[in-house]
Amino acid sequence: MPASTVKGMTPSPNSRDSAWVLEAIIRTAPAADPRWQEQLDRLRPVATYDRETQTWHARLGALDLAGMRVLQTLFDAAHIHGTEVRLAPVPVPAYWNGPTFTKDPEVASLVEAQADPGRPLGQLPLA
Numbered sequence: 001m002p003a004s005t006v007k008g009m010t011p012s013p014n015s016r017d018s019a020w021v022l023e024a025i026i027r028t029a030p031a032a033d034p035r036w037q038e039q040l041d042r043l044r045p046v047a048t049y050d051r052e053t054q055t056w057h058a059r060l061g062a063l064d065l066a067g068m069r070v071l072q073t074l075f076d077a078a079h080i081h082g083t084e085v086r087l088a089p090v091p092v093p094a095y096w097n098g099p100t101f102t103k104d105p106e107v108a109s110l111v112e113a114q115a116d117p118g119r120p121l122g123q124l125p126l127a
Contacts, residue, residue, distance in 0.1 A: 019100035023090045024074055026056035029082035039081040046070045059090075061099035 026047055028039055043049075046069075047056035058074065060067040077083040092100050 019092050019102055020089045021092055021096060021098075021100055022060040023088050024056075024058040024060070024070075025086045025088070026058070026074060026077070027054075027084040028056070029084070031081060035081065039077060039083060042073060042077045042081070043083070046073045059093070059096070059098075061092075061096070061101060064099075 024047070026043060028036075028043070030036075031039055043056050047058040049056050058070055060070060063071075074083075074085045078085050089101070
C-alpha cells in the first residue's frame, strides 16, 4: 500500500495525491464551412477531440510559456468563433506524465468537489 494511503499519514508534496491539472473543456460554436474549418484548425494543435462527449479537451500542469500559449489559443477561439471554453482543476489522470500543480487548502476543496460529480454545485466540503 502506498504511504500516501496509510491512515494518518500526510501525502508528500510530490505525490499524485497532492497534485492537480487544469482541464479545459471546449465546445465548438456552429459556423459555416470555412469558419468551421478555421475553428477546428485553431483547436487541433492544443486539444484532443472526444467523440463520446463531442467536446475538445486540453490539460495544463503549469502556467509556463507552453501553457500560456494553449490558454491564449483557447481564448482566441472563444473570441473569434464563439467557442465555449470551461476551465476546471481536476485530479491528475493516471496517464499524465507532465508537470502538475500542487494542491493548496483552497484549491484542494475545489478539486475534490470537481472529482465528485454527484455533488450539487455550490455544496463544497467545509474545511
